[in-house]
Amino acid sequence: MASFTPYAYIQCPCVDSVPGSRSPDGASTPTSHSSPEDDERDFDPRSPRSNYSLYPIEYMLYCEDCHTVRCERCVTEEVVTLYCPSCLFEVGNSSVKTEGNRCTRSCFQCPICIGPLSVQSLESTPAAPEPSLLSADHATATGPAGPWILCCSYCNWNSSEIGVKFDKPQGIFAQLSKLRSGYDNHHSRYTSSGDGDTYPTKRDADGEPGSTKARFASLKSFYQTQMSNENPNSGLGSTMDYGYGSPGALSRIMSLYSGNTLSSAKPKSKPTIMREADTTKEGLFPAKLDDTSVMSGLRSAGYDGTATRAQVNVQVEEGARFATDLWPIPYVLRTKRTKRCPSCRHILSKPEAKVSNTRWRMRLIAGNYIPSITIKPLIPVGAPGGPTTHLLTPVKPVQYLLTFKNPIFETIKVTLATPAVTPGRFASKVTLLCPQFQIGANSDDYNLDEVLKDRDKDPQRKRSDTTGQQVEAGKEWDSGRNWVSVVVEVVPSSIQIEPKPTILKKLGEVDDLGPLREDEDIVEIPIFVHLEWEASADQVTGKDREDKETKEKKELAYWCALGIGRISPE
Amino acid sequence: MSSSNKRQSVLPKVPSGPKAPVNFGSHVTIADSAILTGSHTINISSESVIHPRARLESTYGRITIGRRCIVHERTHVGAPSSDDKRGDFGVLTEDYVVVEVGSIIESGNTTIGEGCHIGPRVTIGKGAKLGKHCTITAKSIIQPGEVVPDYTVVYSNGLRRTDKRGLEILKAKAQARQIEILRRLISSNPAKFKD
Amino acid sequence: MSRKPAGVRTEYIETETGNKVARKANLVGTQHIMLGGKTVIMADAMIRGDLARTAPTSSSSSSSGTAPGSNTAVFIGRYCFLSKGCCLRPRDASTRARHADDTPSAFTYMPLRLGDHVFVGESAIVQAAAIGSHVHVGKNVVIGEFAIIKDFVRVLDDTVIPANMVIPSFTVVAGQPARIVGEVPEGGHEAFELRELYRTVGNNPQPASV
Numbered sequence: 001m002a003s004f005t006p007y008a009y010i011q012c013p014c015v016d017s018v019p020g021s022r023s024p025d026g027a028s029t030p031t032s033h034s035s036p037e038d039d040e041r042d043f044d045p046r047s048p049r050s051n052y053s054l055y056p057i058e059y060m061l062y063c064e065d066c067h068t069v070r071c072e073r074c075v076t077e078e079v080v081t082l083y084c085p086s087c088l089f090e091v092g093n094s095s096v097k098t099e100g101n102r103c104t105r106s107c108f109q110c111p112i113c114i115g116p117l118s119v120q121s122l123e124s125t126p127a128a129p130e131p132s133l134l135s136a137d138h139a140t141a142t143g144p145a146g147p148w149i150l151c152c153s154y155c156n157w158n159s160s161e162i163g164v165k166f167d168k169p170q171g172i173f174a175q176l177s178k179l180r181s182g183y184d185n186h187h188s189r190y191t192s193s194g195d196g197d198t199y200p201t202k203r204d205a206d207g208e209p210g211s212t213k214a215r216f217a218s219l220k221s222f223y224q225t226q227m228s229n230e231n232p233n234s235g236l237g238s239t240m241d242y243g244y245g246s247p248g249a250l251s252r253i254m255s256l257y258s259g260n261t262l263s264s265a266k267p268k269s270k271p272t273i274m275r276e277a278d279t280t281k282e283g284l285f286p287a288k289l290d291d292t293s294v295m296s297g298l299r300s301a302g303y304d305g306t307a308t309r310a311q312v313n314v315q316v317e318e319g320a321r322f323a324t325d326l327w328p329i330p331y332v333l334r335t336k337r338t339k340r341c342p343s344c345r346h347i348l349s350k351p352e353a354k355v356s357n358t359r360w361r362m363r364l365i366a367g368n369y370i371p372s373i374t375i376k377p378l379i380p381v382g383a384p385g386g387p388t389t390h391l392l393t394p395v396k397p398v399q400y401l402l403t404f405k406n407p408i409f410e411t412i413k414v415t416l417a418t419p420a421v422t423p424g425r426f427a428s429k430v431t432l433l434c435p436q437f438q439i440g441a442n443s444d445d446y447n448l449d450e451v452l453k454d455r456d457k458d459p460q461r462k463r464s465d466t467t468g469q470q471v472e473a474g475k476e477w478d479s480g481r482n483w484v485s486v487v488v489e490v491v492p493s494s495i496q497i498e499p500k501p502t503i504l505k506k507l508g509e510v511d512d513l514g515p516l517r518e519d520e521d522i523v524e525i526p527i528f529v530h531l532e533w534e535a536s537a538d539q540v541t542g543k544d545r546e547d548k549e550t551k552e553k554k555e556l557a558y559w560c561a562l563g564i565g566r567i568s569p570e
Numbered sequence: 571m572s573s574s575n576k577r578q579s580v581l582p583k584v585p586s587g588p589k590a591p592v593n594f595g596s597h598v599t600i601a602d603s604a605i606l607t608g609s610h611t612i613n614i615s616s617e618s619v620i621h622p623r624a625r626l627e628s629t630y631g632r633i634t635i636g637r638r639c640i641v642h643e644r645t646h647v648g649a650p651s652s653d654d655k656r657g658d659f660g661v662l663t664e665d666y667v668v669v670e671v672g673s674i675i676e677s678g679n680t681t682i683g684e685g686c687h688i689g690p691r692v693t694i695g696k697g698a699k700l701g702k703h704c705t706i707t708a709k710s711i712i713q714p715g716e717v718v719p720d721y722t723v724v725y726s727n728g729l730r731r732t733d734k735r736g737l738e739i740l741k742a743k744a745q746a747r748q749i750e751i752l753r754r755l756i757s758s759n760p761a762k763f764k765d
Numbered sequence: 766m767s768r769k770p771a772g773v774r775t776e777y778i779e780t781e782t783g784n785k786v787a788r789k790a791n792l793v794g795t796q797h798i799m800l801g802g803k804t805v806i807m808a809d810a811m812i813r814g815d816l817a818r819t820a821p822t823s824s825s826s827s828s829s830g831t832a833p834g835s836n837t838a839v840f841i842g843r844y845c846f847l848s849k850g851c852c853l854r855p856r857d858a859s860t861r862a863r864h865a866d867d868t869p870s871a872f873t874y875m876p877l878r879l880g881d882h883v884f885v886g887e888s889a890i891v892q893a894a895a896i897g898s899h900v901h902v903g904k905n906v907v908i909g910e911f912a913i914i915k916d917f918v919r920v921l922d923d924t925v926i927p928a929n930m931v932i933p934s935f936t937v938v939a940g941q942p943a944r945i946v947g948e949v950p951e952g953g954h955e956a957f958e959l960r961e962l963y964r965t966v967g968n969n970p971q972p973a974s975v
Contacts, residue, residue, distance in 0.1 A: 058952035072950070085933045085945065088915075113726055115927040115942040153909065154927035154942045155725040156705055156733045304731065334933060334945075349951045358916045358934050365952035579815070580792040603793075622793050623811065643811060644852060671852055671890050690890045690907045708890075708907040708925045709941060726941050748857055755815055755874070 004390055004522070004566050006375035006400075010060055010366070011043065011559040012071035014342070015053035043526045044423040045561035054561050057373075060366035061348040063341040067556060069366045075339040075348060082333045083355045086116060090355050091333055102316070102330035106172035108150055111311060111326035115154035119169045122147050122160065148172075150328050162324050173330055180327065181214050212317045219283030226274050297322055370531065371404040371412060371439060375562060378471070378487060391568035392523060394494035399471060400564055405483040406439040408533065413438050414484075415530040425512055426567070428523045429491040433473045442482045488525070492567045495521050523564040530557040579603075581622070590628045592763050595637065599749070599758040606763050608633075608648065610660065615639070619752045630677035631660025636684070638742075638749055639667045648677040651696035651714065664702075666742050676714065683720065685738055703738055775968045776808075785967045790847075797838040801845070801881065805966050810847040810885075813854035814838045816874045838874060842881035842898065844959045850888040853877060856910035880916065882959045893926075897934070899957035917949050917957060 045054065052073060061070045082091045086107035095104070108117040147165035150172065151158040159165070166175050277284045288294075297305070307320050320326050338350045350362040378399040381390055392398055406412050416435045421427035471477070471487050478485040497513055534551040587607035594600075595616030604620045606612050608628030614620065615637040624641045626633050627648040641647060647669065648660045657679030664684040669675065671690045675682070678696035685703040688694065692706045695714030700706070704718050707725040712718065721733040777785045782802035789808035792798060794815030806812070817838040838855045847853065855877040877891070880898030885891060889906040897916035902908070906920050909928035914920070918932050921939035932938055937947035964971045 056950075058956065059950040061951060083933070085936070086931050088931065088933060112731065113729075113927075113942055114944055116930045118929050152927075153929050154707060154925075155731060156723050156735060157731070158735055161734055334936075339951075355933075360951070363951050363954075367952045367955070579795060580786070580788075580790060582789050582791070622813075622815075623791060643813065643854075671854065671892075672888070690892075691888075691905070707941075708909070709905070709923070751857065751874075755817065757815075 004563075006565065007056065007561075007563040008373040008375060009045075009054035009561045009563075010057055010069060010370075011050070011561070012053045012055060012060065012074060013068055013558065014071060014074035015049065043528070043559040043561075045524045045526050046424050046520075050561070057367050057370070058365070061339060062364050062366045062369040063344060063346060063348060064364060064369075065344045065346050066341060067554060069370065069556075069558060070339075070341055070348060072339075074342050076342055076345075077337045077339055079335045080338050080351060081336040081353050081355060083336070084331050085334045086331045088355050096333070101333050102173075103333060104173045104330070106170060107331040108172065108176075108328035109314075109331060110152035110155060110157050111315065111329055112157045112323070113152060113155040114314060114329070115152050117150040117152050117159075117328055119148050119166075119172060120151045120158075121169075122149050122165065159328060162327070164328075176328065215283050215285055217283075218281065219277060222277050222282040294321065368407050370556065370558075371406050371414065371529075373529075373560065373562070374403045374405070375564065376401050376403075378477075389568065390565065392490070392492040392565045394492050394567055397489055397491045398565075399487050399489050401477060401485045402488055402562070403483055403485045404437075404439055406442055407482075409441050409443075410533045410535065411438055411441050413532040415532075416486075417528040417530070418488075418525055422523060422525055424524075425497075425520065426493040426495050428493045428525075428567075430525050431489040432486070432527075433471060433489060434476055434486040437476050437479075437484050437486060439484045440479075440482050488562075490523055490525070490564055492523055492565075495567050495569060521567045521569070523567060525562045525564060527560045527562055528557065529560055531555060579622075584623075587627075587629065589763070590626070590633075594760050594764070597753075598760055599753045599756055600760050600763065601756050602759040602762060604763075615665070617746075617749055619749055619756065621645075621756065627677070628660055631657055631679075633660050633677075634662045636663050636665040636667060638665055638745060639663055639669070640745070640749065640752070641669045642671045642673075642690075644672045645669050646674045649674045651676040651678055653696075657697065666745055668745070670708075678714075685741060703733065703741075705733060777966075777968050779968060783963075785963075794838065797836060799837050799840045801841055801843040803843050803960075803963055804841050804845040804847070805963055806847045807849045807851075807966070809850045811852040811854075812839055812847075813852075816855045816857070818855075818874050818876060838876055840876060840878045842879055842883065844881055844963055845879055845883045845885070846959050846962055847885045848887045848889070848904075851885045852890045853879075853885070854890075854892055856892045856894075875911070882957055884957075884959060884962070886922065899954070901957060917954060919949060921946070 044050065053071065055071050059072055061072075061075060062068070063070055079093075082093070082096055082101075083089060084091065084103035084105065084107050086103065087105055089103075089105060091103070106119055109115065110117050146167055146169070148167070148169045149159045149165055164176070164179060166172055168175065280286070301322060301324070305323050307323050307326055311323075311326055312318075312320050314329055315326060316329060317327075336351045336353070336355070339348045340346065341348055347362055348364045349360060351357075352359050352361060378401050404414060414437055416432055418430050418432055420431075421429055471489075476484050477487045495516060497516065499513065532553065532555045535554045581603050584605065588609065590606045590608040590610070590612045592606055593611055593613045595614060595618070597617045598614050598620075599618070600614065600620040601622035601624070603622040605623070605625040606628075607625075608630075610628035610630075610632040612626050612628050613632070613634040615635060617637055618635050618639040618641070620626070620635075620641045621643040623643045625644075625646045626635075626641070627646065627650075630648060630650055633648050635641065635647075647663075655678065657677075659679060660677035661675050661680045661682070663669070663675075663682040663686075666685045667682050667688070668686070669682075669688045670692070673688050673690065673692040673694070675688075675694045676696040676698075680694060680697055681699045682688070682694070683700045683702040683704060686700050687705045689706055689708040689710065691709045692711070694700070694706070694712045695716065697715040698712045698718070699716070700712070700718045701720035701722065703721050705723045705725075706712065707723070710724045710728060712724070718724070719732075723731050723733050725731070774788070777787055779785050780800075780802075782800070784800045784802060784804045784806070786792070786806045787808040787810070790806045791809065791811040792806070793811070793813050794817065797814035797817040798812055815838070817836040839853055841847075841853075855874045857874050875894060877893060878895045879891075880896060880900065882899045883896050884901045886902050886904040886906060888904060889902050889908070891902065891906075891908045892910045893908045893912040893914060894910075896902075896908075896914045897918070899917045900914055900920070901918070902920045903922035903924065905922060906924045906926070908914070908920075908926045909930065911928055912926045912930045912932070914926075914932045915934040917935045919937045920926065920932075920943070921937065923941070924939050924943045925941040926932070926938070927942040930943065932943070932945070935949045936945045937949060938944065939946045961973065965973050
C-alpha cells in the first residue's frame with residue numbers, strides 16, 4: 001500500500017448553486033453560503049458529487065467582492081495567449097481559427113511513443129543535435145544537406161519508416177500536410193509486395209482523395225453547388241459562407257421558429273430533388289469491403305505492425321490501423337488564461353500575456369484570504385510511544401494536530417464542527433477537542449526571516465516539543481503569532497465487512513456487504529469551518545460604506561474534507 | 571571550503587571489496603575513482619572508457635568489456651542477483667556498448683550485444699541476452715534470462731519495437747569521437763588498478 | 766579515514782555564500798561547478814563538473830578557450846536543493862562537424878544550467894540543457910539530454926523526460942516518456958520556494974516552521 005499524505009480539501013460553494021439562480025446583487029454582499037437549512041444538511045465527502053467540488057487550497061481562488069472561494073470549475077476563463085508547448089512561439093487568434101489548434105511550425109510528437117520529434121538530416125550523425133543548431137549550420141552552407149526526417153530520440157522512430165522525407169528543415173508542418181494530402185492518391189502500400197496473396201486493390205484505380213480534409217473539401221463544394229442550384233438567388237456558393245446571411249435562409253429559419261405561419265402563408269415552393277454525392281470525386285467515401293490489402297498487410301507486418309488503441313487515439317485523423325498509417329502528431333497548443341468570478345465577473349487571476357513571462361498581473365488566491373489547514377499526527381510515526389506504521393489501527397484512538405495558519409491581517413475567530421462519526425460504511429468516531437479558537441493576525445512586514453527569528457521568542461509559543469504533554473479538552477494545543485494547533489481525536493472503525501447487528505438497524509435498512517471499494521479505508525472527516533473577522537473600514541467597498549468608522553464584521557463558512565490516514569486491514 | 575577550492579574533486583572514499591585482477595587493453599580510459607572489485611578477472615578491451623564511480627564487480631563471475639565501450643558513473647556491472655547460481659562468466663559486453671548512469675547489470679552469463687545502448691537507471695537481469703544494436707531506454711527493466719532480439723528498442727515501461735534506422739556505422743563513428751573527447755576530460759589512471 | 770583529526774567533523778561544509786555541501790557528496794571537477802549560494806547538496810549527490818566544454822583543439826584555441834568561467838560545466842542558482850543520490854551531468858553535444866573533416870573538436874560538452882529554487886529529488890538523473898527557476902524534480906526522475914525545463918514546472922516521481930523535450934512553464938509532467946498531465950494552480954507557486962527547506966538542513970538545522 002502506498003504511503004499516505006494527509007490532506008485538507010475545501011469544498012467550493014459552487015456545488016450548491018444551480019446555474020443561473022445566483023442573483024447579481026445578492027452575491028455582492030458578504031455572504032456565508034450556508035443558509036439555515038444548509039446547516040442541517042451534512043456533507044458527505046464520499047458522495048460522487050463531492051469529487052467535483054473538493055480542492056486543495058492551492059487550486060482555489062478568492063473573490064474579494066463576493067467574499068467567497070472560487071474553484072477552477074466555477075470560474076469563467078478567457079484565453080489570453082495561445083502558444084506551442086514545444087517551440088514556445090505565440091500563435092495568433094486568427095491563425096488558430098484558420099489553421100486549427102496545433103503548432104504549424106516544426107513541432108511534432110512521435111506517433112509511437114508521443115516523445116518529441118526533432119528534425120535531422122538523413123545523412124547526419126545519429127546523436128540528436130538540436131534543430132536550432134542544425135538550421136544555424138544550414139545557414140553556413142557547409143552543414144548537412146537534406147533530405148530531412150523527423151526523429152524520436154526516445155523510441156528511435158523516424159519518419160522514413162512511413163516513407164516521409166522533407167526537402168527543407170523548416171516549415172515541416174506545411175511540407176507534411178502537402179505530402180499528406182497527396183499521399184493517399186499515389187500510395188499503394190500493400191500491393192507491391194511479392195507475396196502471392198496480394199491482389200491489385202481498388203484504391204489505386206480510383207485515385208480517391210484519401211485524407212479527411214480533402215474529402216471534406218470535395219463534399220462541401222459538391223453540396224454547395226447542389227444548394228445553389230436549388231435556390232440560385234440565395235447567394236450561396238462562396239467559400240466559408242453557409243448562407244445564413246442570405247434572405248432565403250433567413251426566411252427558412254424564421255419558418256422553423258415561428259411554426260407554420262410563414263410557410264402556410266406562402267405557397268410551398270416546389271421541392272427540387274437534391275442528389276447525394278455518389279462518386280469519389282464528389283467526396284463519397286465508400287466503405288472498404290475488400291479487406292485483402294489489410295489482410296496481406298497483417299500477414300507481412302504481423303502484430304508489431306499494427307497500431308495500438310492509444311496510438312490511434314492521439315492521431316489527428318482517424319482510421320489508422322497499421323503502424324505505417326501513423327503520422328507525426330503536431331503539438332496541441334496550450335493557453336494562458338484569465339479567470340473571472342462567475343457571479344460578479346471580476347478578474348481573479350490574470351497572467352502576463354507573453355509566453356516567456358511567468359509573472360501575474362493579478363492572482364487572488366484563496367491561500368491569501370482563508371486559513372490554511374495542515375494535518376500531522378500528534379506523536380510522529382516512529383517516535384517513542386508513537387505508532388510504528390502509517391496505517392491506523394482499528395478501534396485504537398489516535399490524535400492528530402490540525403494547524404490553522406492565518407494569512408490576513410485581522411484576528412480570525414474560527415468555529416469548527418464535525419459529525420460525531422464519519423459518513424460511509426465504516427464510521428470512525430471523531431472528536432474535536434477545541435472547536436472554537438482565535439487566530440492572531442498576520443504581521444505586516446512579510447519578511448520571512450524576521451518572522452522566523454521572532455518565532456522562538458514569541459511569548460505565545462508555549463510548547464516547543466510535543467512529547468509528554470497532556471491533551472486538554474477545550475484548549476488549543478499550541479499557538480503562535482498567526483497560527484493555532486488544535487487536537488482532533490479519531491477512533492478508526494474496523495474495516496471488516498460484516499453485517500450490522502440487527503438491534504442497531506433501522507427499519508428497512510439493508511446491509512451493504514460489497515467488497516472494499518477504492519479508498520474506502522481512508523478516514524476522511526467532513527469538517528465545517530466558520531470564520532469570523534472584522535474587516536477594517538478601508539477594505540469595505542461600495543454600498544457597505546455607511547458605517548465607515550466602525551469595523552465591519554465579515555464571515556465565511558465552508559466545508560472541508562480532511563484525509564487523516566488509511567485504516568490497517570486487520 | 572577554502573582548502574577544497576584547490577581540490578579537483580570532492581570524492582569521499584567508498585568501502586570496496588578486494589581488488590580484482592584486471593586485464594586492460596590499449597588506450598583504456600579509466601577514472602581514478604572507478605571501483606573494480608571481486609575475485610574473478612575484469613577484462614577491459616582497448617579504447618573503452620570507465621567513468622568515475624562506475625562499479626565493476628567480478629565476485630560472481632568474470633567481467634568482460636568490449637572495445638570502445640563507455641561505462642558511465644554509478645553503474646554496477648556484475649551486480650549480485652537474487653539467486654545464487656553462478657554462470658560460466660559474469661557479464662560480457664561486446665564492442666561499442668554504452669552503459670548510462672546508474673544502470674545495473676546483474677552477473678551470471680549476461681551478454682550485451684554489439685552497439686547496444688543501455689539508458690540511465692536500467693536494470694538488466696541475470697543471464698539476459700541482448701542482441702546487437704538494442705536500445706534500452708531509461709528506467710526499463712530486462713528480466714533475468716530474457717533474450718532480446720537484434721535492433722530491439724525497449725521503451726515506455728517495457729514496450730518493444732524494432733529499430734529500422736540502420737545507423738550503426740554512424741553511431742559507431744560518433745562513439746569513437748565521444749571517446750576521443752572523454753579521454754581528454756577524464757583523468758585516467760589505469761596503473762592504479764593493475765598491481 | 767578522517768584527514769583532519771582536529772575538531773568535530775561536521776556533516777556539511779558550509780561556505781561563505783551559504784552553500785551547504787555534504788562531505789559525502791561526490792563532486793567531480795569542482796573547478797567547473799558554479800554555485801549561486803544557499804544551495805544544499807546532500808550526501809551521495811553527484812555533479813560531473815569534469816565534463817566541461819573542451820577548448821577547441823590547439824589549432825584554433827586562440828579564439829576562446831582558456832578564459833575563466835568559459836568552460837564552467839554546471840551552473841547552479843540560489844536556493845537549489847540536490848537530494849541524496851541525484852546526479853547532475855552535462856551532456857555531450859555532437860555539434861555536427863562544421864569542418865568537413867570530422868575533427869573530434871566538434872564534439873563537446875554543453876553546460877548544464879539550473880535556475881533558483883530548483884529541487885532535485887532523490888536518485889534523479891539530470892542531463893538537461895537548462896532548468897528554469899522554481900522547478901521541482903521528483904524522485905527517480907531521468908531527464909534526457911538537452912531537455913529544457915522552464916520556470917514553475919513540477920516533474921512527478923519516476924518520470925522519464927526524453928531528450929530534446931521542452932517543458933513550458935506552469936505545467937506538471939509525468940510518464941515514460943513524459944507528457945503534460947496538468948497545470949500548476951495559481952495558488953501553488955509558493956510551494957516551489959526552497960528557503961524553508963534550506964534552513965532545515967545543515968550542521969545546525971532549524972526546525973521547520975508551522
